Amino acid sequence: SAVISQKPSRDICQRGTSLTIQCQVDSQVTMMFWYRQQPGQSLTLIATANQGSEATYESGFVIDKFPISRPNLTFSTLTVSNMSPEDSSIYLCSVDSGGGTRAFFGQGTRLTVV
Amino acid sequence: RKEVEQDPGPFNVPEGATVAFNCTYSNSASQSFFWYRQDCRKEPKLLMSVYSSGNEDGRFTAQLNRASQYISLLIRDSKLSDSATYLCVVNLMDTGRRALTFGSGTRLQVQP
Numbered sequence: 001s002a003v004i005s006q007k008p009s010r011d012i013c014q015r016g017t018s019l020t021i022q023c024q025v026d027s028q029v030t031m032m033f034w035y036r037q038q039p040g041q042s043l044t045l046i047a048t049a050n051q052g053s054e055a056t057y058e059s060g061f062v063i064d065k066f067p068i069s070r071p072n073l074t075f076s077t078l079t080v081s082n083m084s085p086e087d088s089s090i091y092l093c094s095v096d097s098g099g100g101t102r103a104f105f106g107q108g109t110r111l112t113v114v
Numbered sequence: 115r116k117e118v119e120q121d122p123g124p125f126n127v128p129e130g131a132t133v134a135f136n137c138t139y140s141n142s143a144s145q146s147f148f149w150y151r152q153d154c155r156k157e158p159k160l161l162m163s164v165y166s167s168g169n170e171d172g173r174f175t176a177q178l179n180r181a182s183q184y185i186s187l188l189i190r191d192s193k194l195s196d197s198a199t200y201l202c203v204v205n206l207m208d209t210g211r212r213a214l215t216f217g218s219g220t221r222l223q224v225q226p
Contacts, residue, residue: 108157
């Protein structure tokens with residue numbers, strides 16, 4: 001199993017500002033994943049972060065809005081840039097285990113943009 | 115059409131009841147299947163994998179029907195602590211990227 005520490009756990013931010021979310025894993029992992037979960041919705045994959053290369057973004061998500069860093073095999077950050085109220089959501093960091101079939105999640109960051 | 119569809123519920127059942135959740139998936143190339151549980155304001159956690167032959171873990175039974183692209187979860191003798199959202203998850207096993215697709219979840223409320 002993997003233990004993932006994600007912070008902050010929650011934040012209330014002004015529109016137009018940016019927030020960086022940190023994710024720390026207790027073991028080295030090749031891929032880290034960032035999700036968004038809006039109220040009452042399923043988890044939506046934002047991007048896959050591989051160490052040493054640029055993140056791969058899913059349709060509807062762009063690097064300028066959600067820049068990601070992956071400086072080493074245990075850490076990643078997601079920045080939500082130029083926030084608007086539509087960005088209010090829970091953001092989750094995740095890693096795989098068991099040959100890529102099982103997902104572990106951080107505790108999530110509950111973001112409210114006012 | 116959503117890739118993974120679930121009845122959102124909520125399912126309100128009394129303690130001790132048996133409840134079943136269903137899930138359908140659209141991509142026939144999907145190779146592995148799971149049920150995750152998500153408590154309110156918490157992250158999702160794996161409940162159980164779903165195998166072709168069906169599998170059981172205590173009060174929980176999962177079934178897979180590949181021909182119909184249908185997955186089910188049965189909970190027997192419901193407990194108050196079973197109250198949560200249950201997420202159906204499908205994996206395409208696409209190398210190089212995360213291929214887990216999550217349903218929007220089925221909410222269960224077990225009442226005393």
